Amino acid sequence: MARTRIPDAEGMAAVRTCMEQAEEQPVQPGQPDRATQRTAVKYALQALTDRAPGYSVEVRIPPFAAAQAVAGPTHRRGTPSAVVEMDADTWLALATGHVTWDDARAAGRIRASGQRADLSPWLPLLRA
Numbered sequence: 001m002a003r004t005r006i007p008d009a010e011g012m013a014a015v016r017t018c019m020e021q022a023e024e025q026p027v028q029p030g031q032p033d034r035a036t037q038r039t040a041v042k043y044a045l046q047a048l049t050d051r052a053p054g055y056s057v058e059v060r061i062p063p064f065a066a067a068q069a070v071a072g073p074t075h076r077r078g079t080p081s082a083v084v085e086m087d088a089d090t091w092l093a094l095a096t097g098h099v100t101w102d103d104a105r106a107a108g109r110i111r112a113s114g115q116r117a118d119l120s121p122w123l124p125l126l127r128a
Contacts, residue, residue, distance in 0.1 A: 057083070061091045
């Protein structure tokens with residue numbers, strides 16, 4: 001079953017809203033609204049899977065979404081050999097180039113394990 005794609009205009013509007021709020025002040029619970037944040041996260045994951053298609057790395061952005069990306073051995077069951085997990089704010093900052101992979105890892109904002117768990121070759125994904 002094919003997943004519904006988020007249209008570019010809708011996805012980029014959500015990303016811009018989230019990034020504008022993050023620049024104005026630290027994001028407070030409920031700011032921006034969860035639906036907008038969910039759309040932005042899913043759109044950025046969609047961009048990642050477009051740029052780095054594959055199934056060797058699972059990227060998790062709880063509670064909003066997860067996606068498999070990056071060429072390599074296909075993961076089919078259980079915990080994948082490569083997992084990347086972070087919060088939505090970190091993911092959107094990485095996707096838009098507001099923070100680098102190395103800086104976010106050094107700050108402890110990314111949990112990554114596995115041989116292919118470095119997403120830096122594909123970042124940034126979007127220009128908000």
